[in-house]
Amino acid sequence: RQVTVQRKEKDFEGMLEYYKDDEALLVKTLITDFKPNTVTATVPCLPAYILFMCIRHADYINDDQKVESLLTSTINGIKKVLKKNNDDFEVTSFWLANSSRLLHCLKQYSGDEVFMTQNTAKQNEHCLKNFDLAEYRQVLSDLSIQIYQQLIKVAEGIIQPMIVSAMLESESIPSLAGVKPMGYRNRSSSMDTDGGGPSSYTLEALIRQLGQFHGIMRDQGLDPEIVGQVVRQLFHCVNAVTLNNLLLRKDVCSWSNGMQLRYNTSQMEEWLRGNNLYQSKAAATLEPIIQAAQLLQVKKKTSQDAEAICSLCTALNTQQIVKILNLYTPLNEFEERVTVSFIRNIQNRLQERNDPPQLLVDTKHTFPVLFPYTPSALSLETLHIPASLGLDFLIRV
């Protein structure tokens, strides 16, 4: 079985044969004991392709039990890894990429014509011959959703403690440093001289963290559509936590903080553009805090000002607009507070909107996740398995 005969690639059929007794070893080597960083220099989602090539061989020899057993062990193995690494972004992202890739493979090689339109002739030859795995596709889709939810939970847990200080408290515009509303100057300056406690994250640190998440997901070959959905969900979290704090804290409702917040949101938008994520709908989730920042900056005196505010603040509800106007704190003795009659004017204008009464944003709101079908251009017969993976018990067929 260990005799290796040099064969040309065209002789391979893109399948991997294994002995039934080796199934547990396969799952242990490729899933439960697997370290994602051992395959950084190979084809993205290598474990998914290897598993699929094993499934193909079991299908080819018409062994339904072997197919079912491998798929069940694979799914249970992935669940086990996720449970053990439930706070690890890299491992969770890796298995999201691989389960969704395995799901795509089960579709691409199912023999269903809807999934074959982009296949090469060779890929069509590699379609499953004997079994319809539609029910297992459903299980893998459910599993992928579970992994996605875990990934969001892990990422949110990392960025949540950074959001308030990065978006509302750190001073990323140098010229604005020290310009704070009356009576709040000390709070910020004492934080700066602390030398950075656990709560003093800068905007740069938050963006760097988002960059790390993005880099990991991209390098692991997670579908760009899924990456976009993760980023959108994290941007929703940034928006919700920032806005909720703004709505409860008088000290951040000032003209200069509006300027700071507008700058910070523009940096976030810039990050999306720089990473080709602007189409991901993530930018739209920032609209409420962009409008809140503008609301802090615009004039709030005349009836025309009231009209302008109402047409500007479409992503904030009446309660939120009124609350920000009430909290607005003048920067110095030359600036006036927002008058009661101005706020009434706004309320009258917004009456017809019938906005919901909730003041705070639901930070836990989750957008429904979708895994659009993404076939691969890879030819299975060309797949190279590095010897370092310790899978020499698999026989290329």
Next chain:
Amino acid sequence: RLPSRPRILLKAPTLAEMEEMNISEEEESP
């Protein structure tokens, strides 16, 4: 291309059922 012959549908348990089976298997093993 020749039309392929119909494939046999392999019935799969749900994700939750798979987990239950897995747990009971682990309990049985020493």
